[in-house]
Amino acid sequence: MNYQPNPEDIRFLQQQVLQAGASLRALPAFAEVDDALQTQLLEETGRFVGEVIAPLNRSGDETGAHWDNGEVRMPPGFKEAYQAFVDAGWPALSASPEDGGQGLPAALDAVLYEWLSAANHGFTMAPGLLHGAYECIRHHGDEALRSRYLAPIASGQWLATMCLTESHAGSDLGLVRTRAVPQTDGSQRVSGEKIFISGGEHDLTENIVHLVLARQPDAPPGPKGLSLVLVPKWLPDGTRNAVRCERIEEKMGLHASPTCVMRFDEATGWLVGEAGRGLAAMFVMMNSARLHVALQGIGLLDAAWQKADAYARERRQMRAPVRPASRGEQDTADLIAEHPAVRRILDTQRAWVDGARLLAYRTAVQLDVARHATDARQREAAERWCSFVTPVLKAACTHQAFHGASECLQVFGGHGYVREWGIEQVLRDARVTMIYEGTNEIQAIDLLVRKVLPDAGAGFAACLLELRDELDASRENEADAQRRMAQLRYLGTSIALAAKSDPRLPYEVADDYLRVAMLTLMAWAWARIERAAPTESGRWAAPAAAFRRWLLPEFDMRLGLVKRACEGVSPAR
């Protein structure tokens, strides 16, 4: 079965629970974005994704992208689907009107990309990188680059890549060796080899714009010596630039997206931002790019859930311990959805999708606020939220995409391990999201070591305070979420103290800390959902119960584990 977007779920979360409309309309840029427009956009997005993109998922995996002498042919139907995507204006949804964009909130773009990823992760990789390049050039490119590249990238006429990794430089970009030699005409000559370049070459668009991390000859070693250089496949004068796709990787999944080895051989490019400030230029888009990957995780998990749910409501095996009263004695087997172990898997994954969605949409709204609020304090608070919550969501949502898809695969038994039902593709595709855009280990260290510890937890505490104030302590689940927020704050303090004796400790427990943070955020999310949800319906009640019964216990385990690790430190270890 193909993924089927469900606009009603999203509308409930964004409008009823989050009341995102009010937050967005308070921003002058989105004063006209009312709930009716949002609802209409959700319907249109869902239709397009379900009808045009989702049907290409299976064949994209089986045929894959194909390399031939430097050229890459995308799977059948991708070129046409991409053209339809561009023609309908989807790439420009959140781009600025002055660049030809529609100027709509990131909060709506978030849903588009979540659904695209759920429907066809491989396809989504192509337009997925366009936004980061757009933001980079918009904020750091000079007038000449902006006027030449912003509009065609915003519209999706040209696609873009981020060329960062080299074979010896992955998590540690400070080791990058690609060289950029300044020329007298102000351009750069770029030479080196980059690996893991998604969409480095393809036949979807005429031109491809590479943003390349490189080092000028006199630059110092390490991250401070890096510059960002824009290197187009086709130069403005119509000549082919000296950049070539050497090969594409054979991967575990994501076969529809070519992962390219790109060779730059004295290619012509231009600095984006100042020399030596390449990493800073890229960081402008880091939060939105990481949120984008978190949304991929949510989408993939929802896709896995849809498949497992449909299968469980159709497959019969054995009698359930408690049978529906209407079931006759002659029926020897019940639906596997009626078996408690399967029910638990389905409700638990539903709890992850729904809770994580609320958090991701809130973060998308905060991205909008950070960009568009007129009040500086409001922008600052929104940036703080994005800074702390984005790594949590990136790591937790992608972790769950893979592990939850594996649970959903288990619902199929042996049928899950064969291609036929498509669930094993979700698992293979999802695995990469735990790695790219900063591995999940790097996200955990980013959160704890780079963000929480340096100000002794004050910044994160401020984010949690905002959440706490939204809750009503007279309701049991909301008071419970508040208590967990307090425990999370103290945990940061304990780690900061213990780290003085053992500098390794925060790196060892960063992942546990991130999980405690995610479960705290999820407790807020489910408390909010439960308050808004109609009590008579099982749609939200079953995952809410699953969250408390089966997921929240991890909170205490991780909390205790970190506390014991803090108590156990000795400088001698």
Add this chain to the structure above:
Amino acid sequence: MNYQPNPEDIRFLQQQVLQAGASLRALPAFAEVDDALQTQLLEETGRFVGEVIAPLNRSGDETGAHWDNGEVRMPPGFKEAYQAFVDAGWPALSASPEDGGQGLPAALDAVLYEWLSAANHGFTMAPGLLHGAYECIRHHGDEALRSRYLAPIASGQWLATMCLTESHAGSDLGLVRTRAVPQTDGSQRVSGEKIFISGGEHDLTENIVHLVLARQPDAPPGPKGLSLVLVPKWLPDGTRNAVRCERIEEKMGLHASPTCVMRFDEATGWLVGEAGRGLAAMFVMMNSARLHVALQGIGLLDAAWQKADAYARERRQMRAPVRPASRGEQDTADLIAEHPAVRRILDTQRAWVDGARLLAYRTAVQLDVARHATDARQREAAERWCSFVTPVLKAACTHQAFHGASECLQVFGGHGYVREWGIEQVLRDARVTMIYEGTNEIQAIDLLVRKVLPDAGAGFAACLLELRDELDASRENEADAQRRMAQLRYLGTSIALAAKSDPRLPYEVADDYLRVAMLTLMAWAWARIERAAPTESGRWAAPAAAFRRWLLPEFDMRLGLVKRACEGVSPAR
């Protein structure tokens, strides 16, 4: 890199920690099996697996088994490797001398199959099923079947399959529809379609012996109506039987092992055991087959660990928070094995492999005791151990194979997601072990609902008592393991009580119960290893510490979760 067996680790666990030799030599069948013979066999086994089988793993995955008009061609080199395997007598290692076997303990066979699976899971599937068929025919076949089939199966000259699953009958074999019609000459005519038949067709051996679960015309519906029928590919008179491989599945992994759809079209066969007692005939080999799958899990996890460990001791990225004193300031990047998050992954997976190995080897010894002890009480205790511990190991070891391999993949960053390093193959191959030979959900229900609850936990308590008596309460870690055994016993009682109000509850928490049981058994295993290990070496100290710091906390989480679920039951739910 190819998998490299490490006989020294096994020797330490089997001889120093478990003192398996003494238990085995107490059995008349193995009076001559001394430590020197065991050590020599381990060396030979390791050499054969490392030199002949391991090098075919990658090409087996990439080329895969190939179906062509009913025939299946195995990947290049497999036929020759299998012949070498047969010529060296490996299939017959644990078969009875009267059938041409070497009559060696299952405890040694366990190591062979663990290493084979680690080195080449796809290859191992072929001989892996031979033992089950051998035991089935040996215990339930009549004289004619035994004399015709036992010797060629024991020697590996012919291979065998278990034909159980049908497209609508997976976990619920009671739904099987394949028919066996008795003939006047005492044979059966078998008709139907079986799916997921590993090694249903191949070019490794001339004949293939299928054991088929089928229903006679007058048999009742459900599991009690099933009979087991032996259907050879080639009949004794040299004619080709009416059994045909319709196609092979496209799977997530395990490409070297053909998973066949088998069509029986009035094929000739003979009953193995009595009509209607087919499931019982199969159950004779269930514990050894499930232990075999647990060993696959252990082997695959060790293979993943070896790859990640080697990579982490060669790849340099960023500075570690604490650097070796000898490292110069000019070195900008440290080994990733020196980074705490990577160290934690490696030590934790090592803790799983070592602890699970000890438990699996102990269980293999108990299989030997159950078969060969002269004292009936001893046999009974050994059977009890196998009955309770086997489902725990099957589920926990295969779960960890997949999830631990994913952790090991993460050590490689983006390099883990591409084929080159082979780690993604381990992940894909390992996934199926959570499904076949009874899904892990079925194992959990088998343990709790079918075995622990019916006698109010008395049988399992007897197993734990044996373990408890091996421990010395004056040592902290051993006393800790004893406390956990007591908690596990009480947990069974709590569930039994709560189940009276809510019959769904045991099915919902069976997986948590199984995890608590596994962590209790692991606590015993690590307490035993720590007592025997040389204190000056980090080889056993690092995983021992990782077990206590990072793995044991799950015990309390699961325990608490189940207890709360028990307290929360209400008949009205």
